Amino acid sequence: AEQVETHTQIYSITSCRPMALELVIARCSGDGTATEDMDLDIAQRYLLSPGDSFFIPPNNVYQLENHDKIAPAHISWMILNP
Secondary structure (H helix, E strand, C coil): CEEECCCEEEEEEEECCCCCEEEEEEECCCCCCHHHHCCCCCCEEEEECCCCEEEECCCEEEEEEECCCCCCCEEEEEEECC
């Protein structure tokens, strides 16, 4: 898991198996590490495909996982600073 502090991150999925890339996103819930800050019980989950895009707003924790163990997932991303 990765924590986004004062900036916004924008992602675009360029290739992966359809519905194989999972995004988990949640508001930061504490002052610990990003993994400890993610409450998986209330996190939002999305299965992504090529052509999908999403953004991670400031003060959130997110995780990306490719569920396909053979085909890689390729993404492009950028950071927007305030």
